[in-house]
Amino acid sequence: MLLSQTDTFALQQDLGLYCRTGLEAPKTSNQENTPEYRRIVFSIVKDTLKTAFPIARKFVGKKKWKKLVHHFFANHKCKTPQVWKLPSELCDFYRENPFPFKKQFPFLLELLQFEWLEIEVFMMEDADIPRFVPESTSKQKILVGNPEIKILGLQYPIHTKKTKDITEADIGEYFVTIHRNNIDKQVYFNDLSYPFIEMLIQLNEENITLKELEKVYSKYENDKTIAKKITAEFVAFAIENNLILGYK
Template sequence: MQLIPNKTFALQTDLGLYCRTGRDQPETSIQEHTFHYRRLVYNIIKDTMKTAFPIARKLIGKKRWKKSVAYFFENHKCETPQIWKLPSEFCEFYEKNPFPFKKEFPFLKELLQYEWLEIDVFMMEDLPVEKFKTTRLSKKDILIPNPEIRILPLQYPVHIKKIKQITQEDKEQYFVSIHRDYYTKQVKFNDLSFALVEMLIRINEEETSIFDLENLFSKYENDTGKTEKVIDTFIDFALRNNLILGFKNN
């Protein structure tokens, strides 16, 4: 028997609610199999979260992690149809909802964001890159950035310190770049100072030469010789780590 559209939608809604909560099992064409839907859907969610957040899961322990995922599954109406994007919604859900261990792990929100961004960057679409050369001719050359990058500001060093060794005394300003290598397509991470972040943002937002970077950095250092040395070191570092791909010769 074919269901009319509004009844079909109602059944889908009821089945989705049942899969999330385990309550009010709807009538389906094969009733004895209905309970399997919830188990299968929940296993997909559970495995996705386990894969996405291995460090966070280890930090809070398997029992609390299991309860957290179940709480999310039962109370969150998923917005994305793509299962790999669901960890992003978990990050938002954690931030907006009460969890009993939030005070115990004040850096967990940032850890979840950090782990999610590794997935986000790895899965992001290929972005267009301007043609570039690997050698520079002068300080007037325009720096060509790797656009497949995210920069995450942090209050805790979740990217550089063993997670169980982080304490309240570590709280200060940190920055980490998460980018996809142009050649290998692997995700890489770099700890950055605020000055380096400012330079990377400038390079990604507008055409920027080495002269421009020296002028930008001059507000941190009055000595011209030291500024030039810092910029040279930064460019070498950025090229080596694939944050800058090359140059456009002017």
């Protein structure tokens, strides 16, 4: 007997719920294979998250990680049809929902977000990049930032210290850039203080020259000679590390 569109949708909903929880298997045309279908779906989700969060998984331990993944899969209605984006939804789910071990692992959310951004930046669509040259000339003075970048503010130095060595004494204000190199297309990280973060944001949002960038840094350094020197050193560092591509 053919199912109506409403019946088909209801069956899909029931099958989805069963795959997530393992409870109340719906009546399908191939009933004996329904548990196998759930096993395959959950295996894909489990392996995707395991691959996406190797550091977080090791940090919390296999047992707690298993509970986290099971709870997420059973209680979260996935929004994306793209499996590779599922780690982003786990980050959101963990941030928005209570877990019994949140106090035990105060920086787990930041760790999840950090590991997800590596994937997001690697997989992001190619950005439109204007023509540029590696060095400034009389005609080409406007800095060209790398648009394939994400900036993450942190309370814990998860990007510079091993998780086992991080303590409450490390709480502070940290910033890490996660960018894709426009030459080798690999993802790289940089630990930067806020003044340099503001400089990167400025040159990615508007046309700005080296001299104008000096004005940005002058908010944090009253000595103009020192501000000029540090700005020039940062731009050289940023170009060498592909945070800034060059000049247009």
